[in-house]
Amino acid sequence: xxITGRKAPRGxxxxxxxxxxxxxxxxxxxxxxxxxxxxxxxxxxxAHLRLLGRMAKITRISDGFQAQMKALNxxxxxxxxxxxxxxxxxxxxxxxxxxxxxxxxxxxxxxMAVVMAxxxxxxxxxxxxxxxxxxxxxxxxxxxxxxxxxxxxxxxxWGGEEFLVLxxxxxxxxxxxxxxxxxxxxxxxxxxxxDKEISVRMSLGIAVLDGHEPLDALLRRADEAMYEAxxxxxxRVEG
Amino acid sequence: xxxxxxxxxxxxxQVQADEKTGILxxxxxxxxxxxxxxxxxxxxxxxxxxxxxxxxxxxxxxLTYLNTSSIKCMMDLLDAMEDAHQAGxxxxxxxxxxxxxxxxxxxxxxFKEDLTLPxxxxxxxxxx
Numbered sequence: 001x002x003i004t005g006r007k008a009p010r011g012x013x014x015x016x017x018x019x020x021x022x023x024x025x026x027x028x029x030x031x032x033x034x035x036x037x038x039x040x041x042x043x044x045x046x047a048h049l050r051l052l053g054r055m056a057k058i059t060r061i062s063d064g065f066q067a068q069m070k071a072l073n074x075x076x077x078x079x080x081x082x083x084x085x086x087x088x089x090x091x092x093x094x095x096x097x098x099x100x101x102x103x104x105x106x107x108x109x110x111x112m113a114v115v116m117a118x119x120x121x122x123x124x125x126x127x128x129x130x131x132x133x134x135x136x137x138x139x140x141x142x143x144x145x146x147x148x149x150x151x152x153x154x155x156x157x158w159g160g161e162e163f164l165v166l167x168x169x170x171x172x173x174x175x176x177x178x179x180x181x182x183x184x185x186x187x188x189x190x191x192x193x194x195d196k197e198i199s200v201r202m203s204l205g206i207a208v209l210d211g212h213e214p215l216d217a218l219l220r221r222a223d224e225a226m227y228e229a230x231x232x233x234x235x236r237v238e239g
Numbered sequence: 240x241x242x243x244x245x246x247x248x249x250x251x252x253q254v255q256a257d258e259k260t261g262i263l264x265x266x267x268x269x270x271x272x273x274x275x276x277x278x279x280x281x282x283x284x285x286x287x288x289x290x291x292x293x294x295x296x297x298x299x300x301x302l303t304y305l306n307t308s309s310i311k312c313m314m315d316l317l318d319a320m321e322d323a324h325q326a327g328x329x330x331x332x333x334x335x336x337x338x339x340x341x342x343x344x345x346x347x348x349x350f351k352e353d354l355t356l357p358x359x360x361x362x363x364x365x366x367x
Contacts, residue, residue: 054314058310058311060349061346061349062310064342064345064349065304065310071342
C-alpha cells in the first residue's frame, strides 16, 4: 500500500467479499458445480472484482491530486496576501482586513482604530548603510510591530517604509496606548549592520473610525496624523 | 508506423512518440476536455508499436497533474504495457516527480502498485 491509512471505501470491500462468497457457494453447490455457465460466471465475477479494485485506485489517486491542488491553492493564497520583504500582510490583505473590520464595527457598534506608521529619515538609512541594510531594517520593523501587538491586531506593509496597523474593538484611549507601545518597540530595536547597529524611529498617526465614514477617509485621517507627527519632529504619536 | 506529436495546451500535455527510438514522452498537465479522445491516439500508437515491432518501448511520464479521467487513461496505458511485459516484451516506464513534493511521490507509487514491469520513479530537482 503506497499511501498508508488509505483503503478502498468499505462499501467496495463488502461488495467484493459478497461476489467472492456467492461464487464460492455456486462452486460448492452440487447443482451448479458442473454447470457449463459456471466458467463464464467466474470470468464475469473476476471482471467485476477487477473493476472494483480499479475504481478504488482511481479514486485514491484522484483524491491525492485534489489534495495537492488544494495545498497549492492555499499556498498561493498565502503568498498573494504576504509582503515578500517583511513577511507580514501586504497592502491588498490590509485593505481587505480593514474593510471587513469597518463593516463589523458599524454593524456591532464597536469601536475600531487604525495606525499609520512611517519610518523617520529612512532615506538616510539607505544612503548610509545601503539598500540591503535598509531591507533588513524593514523586515525587522515588520516583525517588531507584529511582536508588540495583541493577538487580534493586524499589521501590514502599506508602501515603501510605511506600515498600517488595524486595531479591532479599540477606542481612542486603547489606540493611543498601543501606538505608544509600538513607538517604543521600534525605538528599542537594533538592526546589526557590519560592526555597527542601526536604530530607527517612527512617526505614528491614529484614526478612530467615525460613524459610517468611508474607508479612504479613515485612512486619509491616519495618514494626516502621521504627517503631523513628522512635522512635530518624529518619534511620536499623533491623532 | 509514424511518429506522434501533440503540442501542449493549457489543459493537455505535450506528447512525443518516436517510432525510431521507441520512446514515448508525456509532459505537462493533463485535464483535457475529453480525456478519452485525447488519449485514444496515444494508446493506439502504443498498441501499434507493440504489435508491429519487437523492439523495446520506453515511456517517460513527466505529468504534474492528472484529472480523474486522465488517471483512468493512464492506467489503461499501464495495463497495455504490463500485458506486453507479461508476454515477454521489453517495456519500461520512467515516472518523473518533483522531489520537493512528497504527495507526488506517493501518487507515483500508487500508479506503480500491482505492476511488475520495470517502473522507475525518478526525483527531479524543483525549479527555482
